[in-house]
Amino acid sequence: MSRSSRTFRGTYFSCMSVQSVSRILAVAFCLVSACTPQQEPDQEPQVRILELQVPANFPEPEKVMAGYPLSEEGVELGRKLFYDTRLSGSNTISCASCHQQQLAFTDGVALNKGAAGTPLLRHSPGLANLAWMNGTFWDGGAKNLESQAFGPITAPDEMNQNLQELVSELTAVPDYVASFRLIFQDEIKPAYIARALAQFQRTLISANSRYDKYVRQEPGGKMSELELKGLTLVQQKCGSCHAGDLFTDNGYHNNGLDSDFSNHSYEGIFQGRYRITHHPADVGKFKTPTLRNVLVTAPYMHDGRFATLEEVLRHYSQGIRASPTVAAAVMQGAEGVAGIPLSVEEKQAIIAFLETLTDYEFIQNEKFSSPFN
Amino acid sequence: MYRIRRSGFYVAMLAILFLAACKEEKEGPAATTSVTVSFQHVVGSEPLQLDEVIYTSPAGDSYAVSNFKYFVSNVKLISSAGEQIYVEPESYHLIAQDGKTSFELKEVPAGTYQRLELSLGIDEELNHRIDHLGDLDPSNEMVWDWDTGYKFLTLVGTYTGQTRSGGLVFHIGGDTNYRTLALELPQPLNPRQDGSSQVLLQANVNELFQGPNLIDFDVMNSSGHGSGPSLIAENYTSGFITVLEAK
The missing domain is CATH 1.10.760.10 (Cytochrome c-like domain)
Structure with a gap:
């Protein structure tokens, strides 16, 4: 199973004992691997797994869901996407339009204007130490970072982008295609865009004041x-x-x-x-x-x-x-x-x-x- | 001699397993087969047609439907005594009037199945994030991005009631509205080796608006995000989906 796959409950075997399941899995694994053409281990480029450095005066961060490892490449891809105006329908707004680094990822105005040109209804929050946060938006409506990104990207008054259009715009950039392939072993899909953004956002640690x-x-x-x-x-x-x-x-x-x-x-x-x-x-x-x-x-x-x-x-x-x-x-x-x-x-x-x-x-x-x- | 024969047997068994594993499924000794589950959409006794037809709701309002989609998940086949259970892995299907209306249960073991179980909506484990793939891809326009989760059922249209007229917008979701239905099959299903076995289900749109809760569009024409959706969810637990045929 690739690291990007969803985690599903293994219900198919729920009527069998754990022992017989593990036996079956072991046999299945042997057989499957017997069928796969042998590859040199270093033939396919691998991502470099990244461990978040927890500051000595911080508690432990929220657990990242299993199967969502941070990697150098994933964080770098997320950073590119964060600053890429392709994420908006008009290709003029990026995440960084409302989350500017020199303002600790806020925007300096009470209520910014998005794609619709009308003031938004809430102030752009700062982005720092998000790895310790278990719900985002001012009301915690987004349950995790990976789900949050779709809000501003698709909201008509924010970035007003259609997800399928975004996928095709990113797919037109060979560098993006290669990065997604390397990190998620798949073509570009909305879920991976959000996961890469989340990887970058988890690294935004402010602990050196x-x-x-x-x-x-x-x-x-x-x-x-x-x-x-x-x-x-x-x-x-x-x-x-x-x-x-x-x-x-x-x-x-x-x-x-x-x-x-x-x-x-x-x-x-x-x-x-x-x-x-x-x-x-x-x-x-x-x-x-x-x-x-x-x-x-x-x-x-x-x-x-x-x-x-x-x-x-x-x-x-x-x-x-x-x-x-x-x-x-x-x-x-x-x-x-x-x-x-x-x-x-x-x-x-x-x-x-x-x-x-x-x-x-x-x-x-x-x-x-x-x-x- | 005996020892040699026994190890030879093991070698032969392993070789068979090895070959069987590498072969295409249909060529191997098939102990499993597939079953097609399909959905037919009606409003009362008429077939559902998007935009074109005006229907009458149980409360007597006129209405037309422009969009009708729902998630069917965690599908199971259960034998009469309950001793055999087939659980479809990765079982998440977006059924849409203008999209997918059937799916295939793969590798169903031979047996006699008396009951089909399915859930309407997405279970809590997957409903608490929307960065999923396949039918759950957030580009399917079945997600809430300001309150993470899936719309389990969407019905959009227009209505003319006794006192008012306007748009109909029912978006039903939320963990409490995830419901599991146990559907008795009219006759036992013995999946055939040629994979032609089928279960044909019917979803009746009018049943969303009655039994137990009669929905008057003059009073309720959108679901909102509070307690409204539960009224519809109670209705879709009772009589919304029925089995037409299992063969």
């Missing part, structure tokens, strides 16, 4: 007293959602942006996680974005409503709107009063600390840059 060097006690890891005060405040007051060294719990919370979620247009896009789970408890909940690189990822929130970090902190201290699903974490005032009490000095310390989360190696790493430049 000044803060990281500080916690790992590496050279260049000096932090000022103000920054350290900010770190303590973030851990105390923001750490239940912006948790650990990923600075996100990858969970979904209602952070008090709105209190009225009755607008169910666009298949519930303004209702947050509820649109996916249909649990009333998930109304108004959106994914916690990481605080990493937050200085270069303005504007903020799922709809980009806040232009600056000062506005964000003003929201958390004074602007929380209570509703039945609002997170307890943003109701830290005495006797459950809305908001997280923060003094002017505390806000300054927090912003000073957040600056130490900018990972210049990440936003300048040539391995993540366009291969077409």
